[in-house]
Each structure stands twice: as C-alpha cells, then as structure tokens.
Amino acid sequence: MTEEHGIYDAPSNPREAFAKALRDARRQRQAGRLSQTDLGRLSRTSKSTISRIEGGVPPIASHLPALFDQIFETDGHFKRLYEEVVNQSFPALFRRRMAMERQATAIFEWSPTIVPGLFQTAEYARALFRSSNPRATEDEIAGLMRARLARQELLRGEAPPSVRVVLCESVIRRRFGSRDMTREQLAVLVGLGERPTTRIQVLPLDAEPHLLMDGPITLLTAPNHATAVCVEAFRTSSINEDQEHVRAAMSACDDLTSEALSARKSAAFMRNEMESL
Structure with missing residues (x-):
C-alpha cells in the first residue's frame, strides 16, 4: 500500500491488507477489543462473515467497508482498501x-x-x-x-x-x-x-x-x-x-x-x- 493512503507495512496483496486491517482494528479498538461476534452484530452481519473476511476469503460485501470505517472511525481507510481489492480483479x-x-x-x-x-x-x-x-x-x-x-x-x-x-x-x-x-x-x-x-x-x-x-x-x-x-x-x-x-x-x-x-x-x-x- 502507498503512504498516501496512510497505511504502514501493509501486505502487498490487497485482500490480505484488508483482512489484516480488520483484524488489527478489531483487536486494537480504543473503546475496547471486539470479538468477531461483536463486530458481526455492529456491522449487521455474522461472525462467520467477519471470520471469512479476516481470513482473506472473498467476497467482501460492498456495503461493509463504509460500516467498518464508521465503527472504527477510520476516515475512509477501509473504503480505500476495498477499492484496491476491487481493482485487483482487473488486468x-x-x-x-x-x-x-x-x-x-x-x-x-x-x-x-x-x-x-x-x-x-x-x-x-x-x-x-x-x-x-x-x-x-x-x-x-x-x-x-x-x-x-x-x-x-x-x-x-x-x-x-x-x-x-x-x-x-x-x-x-x-x-x-x-x-x-x-x-x-x-x-x-x-x-x-x-x-x-x-x-x-x-x-x-x-x-x-x-x-x-x-x-x-x-x-x-x-x-x-x-x-x-x-x-x-x-x-x-x-x-x-x-x-x-x-x-x-x-x-x-x-x-x-x-x-x-x-x-x-x-x-x-x-x-x-x-x-x-
């Protein structure tokens, strides 16, 4: 990932970068660590979906990045990561x-x-x-x-x-x-x-x-x-x-x-x- 996105030492694979960012955000949340079940509830999805995304398994529903940004107050970080995931699917x-x-x-x-x-x-x-x-x-x-x-x-x-x-x-x-x-x-x-x-x-x-x-x-x-x-x-x-x-x-x-x-x-x-x- 590039410095303009404000991402440090991110994996070169966009899907892995998204997975790592979600795991880190969930575990290091300032308001308290969230379990996958907690995050699933807050994002109106399921524990299994969160687990799959954190494991780098596609797909990522298009509405989730904005919800993650809202939950973790990350100012569009997950949205930008998701755009990289989407772009990777093209030549x-x-x-x-x-x-x-x-x-x-x-x-x-x-x-x-x-x-x-x-x-x-x-x-x-x-x-x-x-x-x-x-x-x-x-x-x-x-x-x-x-x-x-x-x-x-x-x-x-x-x-x-x-x-x-x-x-x-x-x-x-x-x-x-x-x-x-x-x-x-x-x-x-x-x-x-x-x-x-x-x-x-x-x-x-x-x-x-x-x-x-x-x-x-x-x-x-x-x-x-x-x-x-x-x-x-x-x-x-x-x-x-x-x-x-x-x-x-x-x-x-x-x-x-x-x-x-x-x-x-x-x-x-x-x-x-x-x-x-």
Whole structure:
C-alpha cells in the first residue's frame, strides 16, 4: 500500500491488507477489543462473515467497508482498501485506468453503443456481463457486478469530479433487457444529469460524421491538469497520454458536445423515451 493512503507495512496483496486491517482494528479498538461476534452484530452481519473476511476469503460485501470505517472511525481507510481489492480483479491496464479515474478532477465520456460503466444500474450491468460471459457462474457475475458498482462510489463522494457524458441516440433508444430495466437505467441517467457536477447530452442519429464514430472514448483529467485518453474495445484497453493525441481527442469531443442536444433537451428526450416503454 502507498503512504498516501496512510497505511504502514501493509501486505502487498490487497485482500490480505484488508483482512489484516480488520483484524488489527478489531483487536486494537480504543473503546475496547471486539470479538468477531461483536463486530458481526455492529456491522449487521455474522461472525462467520467477519471470520471469512479476516481470513482473506472473498467476497467482501460492498456495503461493509463504509460500516467498518464508521465503527472504527477510520476516515475512509477501509473504503480505500476495498477499492484496491476491487481493482485487483482487473488486468493491470484496467487497474491503472481505474486508479486514474478515482483521482480525476474531470471525466468526459463518449459512447456510441452502451451506457458507460460509471452510470450503469446493477441490472443493466448484470445483463451486459451475462451476455459477454455466457459460461460464467452466478457468483462470477455477482463479483463482476460488485466491481462495476464499486467504481461508481467516486460519483457519490464529497468532492466528485466534473463529469460530461455524450451518448449516441441509439444508446437511449436501444431496449436492452426488459422494459423495466431500460426504464430504470434511463431514470438513473436523468437523475445524474440533474446534479450540478454532471452533464449528460444525447447526440442525434442524424448528426454530422465525426472522428469518434467507431468507438467509445474517455478523457481523464488529473489534479495537475494532465489529460489522458482511454479507449476500450473487445477485451482490450489503451491509455494514451501523448499531448498531440490528447489535443486531437479533446477537439473531437468538443465537436460532439456542440452537435449534441443541450442537457435540458437531452433530459426531455430520455424522459419521452421512458414514457414510450
């Protein structure tokens, strides 16, 4: 673990680090040592769950880290450890992308095909993972969903990044899964667009041809104002920080936003689509 997280001599394996931190916090609690049964009761789970987590056995329910931080007054320590556990489940390049995403002060997303992962509902994500992993077990799908939903915590923090999203009209019109699932996903997008830090726009199907027609792209801007371009395709990902490439991508994204419907008209478009389902 890094010093910026305030963790000392932690194990290199994130799951082991989480297990050790929980054991230490439980045994060294200032208000008095807790048994596994006590901690299970305080965190509204069971002794066996606490024992399993302290033994480094997956999974860790996504709501528990915040409860542990509350119980032990650790100021987000367990939440940060949990993010490392989640990141470990992804290949190195994806882990780097997610680390950059967590630190970003501004995020721009363009998607011509699906709702980006940062804004997916649980059921939308489940349907995507099931279609792309037809042989996966329910536990494996659940693990992928937990990892996907954990990424969204950055949008709910005290200082969320400035987020701009442009979605192709086809993403809004596509009935992905059941009508109820599609309606729920659109409602989430409309709600996110009402936040002061988030703007969601829809690019009409009859928009002029543009440089980014062939795939999604993400721009991540770090606290030092450096911007990286992230591109994902089928089971692949790339991160490009070359300034010439970044400038071209930023210009293309500016073209998208100027061609897209305004945030207000985009919200109305999504609401109309919800009503038609």
